[in-house]
Amino acid sequence: MGEAKRRRLAGDKTLTVYHHTSTLRSNLIWMSGVIELEGRSPPVYHPRLGEIRTDALARRSMKDFAPLVWFTTQTSVPQCLVKTSILFIDKVTRKAKQMDVDSDMGNAMALHRIAIGFRVGDVSVVPWIDHLGYRTAEGAVLNETAIEAGDDPRHWYVSEQPVDVLKSSEVWSSRSIMNPKLERWDWYLKDIHNMVRMCRERKDTFIAPAWLTTDEAKMLAVAMGVPAFSGDTDPEELPPPKVFATKPLT
DSSP states (O other): OOHHHHHHHHTOTTOEEEEEEETTTHHHHHHHOEEOOTTOSOOEEETTTEEEOOOGGGTOOSOSSOOOEEEESOSSOOHHHHSOEEEEEOTTTOOEEEEEOOHHHHHHHHOSEEEEEEEGGGSOOEEGGGSGGGGSHHHHHHHHHHHHHTOOGGGEEEESSOEEGGGEEEEEEOSOSSSOOOEEOHHHHHHHHHHHHHHHHOTTEEEOOTTSOHHHHHHHHHHHTOOEEEOSOOTTSSSOOOEEEEOOOO
16 A cells, blocks of 8 residues: 555545444443453353453563554454464363364354454544554554564554443354355344443443343343343344343332
8 A cells, every 4th residue: 555545534424434243242341331452351261162361461461562552544453363272271281272263163263254344533543554553563563463473464453442332333244154254243233332332321231141042041041030031133143142131120
């Protein structure tokens, strides 16, 4: 991308940038209401692998620049999120063993991919190439590994603050796990905003993981001892219908 074009895009307040995540942790995002800085998100529970912790320190030392929220101008899933690795921690010895995984395993681990879009004029983001971290030693390593994976860091934007999900303007997702082809789901954006508002109005609201079926989510609510009700999502669509569980207000 030429310098003139990059500057023009940076000043285009209608440009949309996307934060890529998945149904593995989307319910945590809806409950918190923000896209959190890297390394600040709580662990998630995978239906097959158990508890998963995303450790930003495994990706970089976080010494040259502070944690960021990462975005890209591309709706396609970044290759650096597909070509990943797993750290297995022995519960007894606490020793770690790293295993690189291929794209099929990476997609299977993530479940359904999601991209949440924000207009540049609505959130405090800057092009990664203009951020001070870009030219640090850590930034150079990130750039090199991204290029090796097949990504272009010049498409990246970053925020130094958590980003309000209610400012999102688009959402894209895939009906396929193993071969994700993201499609724009305007109907689901309204659902997301409604979930975020509900969680802000009632701090005790719990949104079941999207990978649970509706029946499983309701059983979870029963086990929690709280009333549950479903959202308005079309049951023929993905992710599966959401279940909200709320404790009685006291």
